[in-house]
């Protein structure tokens with residue numbers, strides 16, 4: 072426990088120094104070359120110490136000590152509190168790093184709640200509601216008002232191509248609004264590919280929209296989580312994308328039961344000529360330590376083979392931001408509700424997800440940058456919401472540990 076709390080006290084010293092504008096932080100026997108390093112280190116110390124505390128709680132059923140929980144609670148949103156206190160000035164060396172840690176560059180836009188499919192793990196409520204151009208314009212303005220010079224909008228659903236005309240309007244509006252601010256806006260779309268035809272492809276190419284299509288491998292694996300009747304259409308959409316030469320990505324999700332076929336499924340898609348295949352471990356399920364290692368070993372094998380051909384596995388080119396369980400993108404629902412996607416794979420009910428991770432009733436009322444959270448704050452939020460549900464808490468810790476293991480093993484960014 073002492074070692075964990077030592078990390079916590081290092082974080083506390085850095086926080087006190089940042090409040091007082093003192094750099095380097097005294098009482099911390101570490102050489103930080105910039106205030107940004109110190110600020111990032113403080114958040115990481117908080118995260119690691121809280122995570123190991125929760126891990127003991129989950130593994131050994133050690134009771135949560137209210138005093139220790141209070142200590143961590145006192146550090147939640149510390150950056151925001153300092154910024155809002157108005158005590159920061161340009162003389163304070165922590166000012167810029169604190170603000171840049173709150174920078175938001177991406178927004179997920181739900182275009183519709185309609186979808187032709189009913190995938191086993193999909194929690195998005197299916198009903199007849201589309202977004203509106205008013206909501207979309209506000210959402211675009213909101214992401215363009217952040218400090219990011221290259222914000223990103225990810226079209227999501229339901230199936231966004233069911234409202235292709237609205238999507239086109241959104242892209243044209245966002246591009247014009249971005250150009251007025253001398254910014255460049257990037258777009259991505261998650262699609263099942265069923266409606267992907269020539270006119271959609273041409274529009275994607277003209278506006279640099281990068282499609283992500285879910286396909287977990289061969290027909291048997293694909294059909295385990297969604298209707299097998301969609302398989303030929305998904306493969307046809309992927310083939311059209313391949314022939315077009317435009318950038319696109321396949322998201323291949325591996326679950327514990329399909330882990331043994333991970334390499335087979337990857338090479339199945341690769342042999343169809345697809346290059347950018349991102350292999351994701353499924354979130355929201357418990358992974359054993361052996362399975363975590365097996366997954367990482369397979370990633371390494373695939374990457375080694377790809378390197379021989381002068382290529383790199385997509386995970387290592389860009390990769391997911393691990394631990395995925397602590398990512399927290401802002402999403403805008405069709406009715407304008409802004410919520411976080413934290414907990415996406417833990418909730419069975421979309422309404423319950425929105426309620427727990429609700430941010431604002433409309434994009435116009437959401438100050439995204441002040442609502443931005445760090446990895447430690449996301450872990451705290453998950454803990455606060457699920458502290459009375461030990462099964463879900465164990466799931467969160469397990470998934471965070473998986474991401475953390477991949478980061479450490481492959482030296483990715485993150486914890």
Ligand code: SF4
Nearest residue numbers: 186188190193229263
């Ligand atoms: S295609 Fe996408 S939105 Fe539709 S059910 Fe499957 S996961 Fe959900």
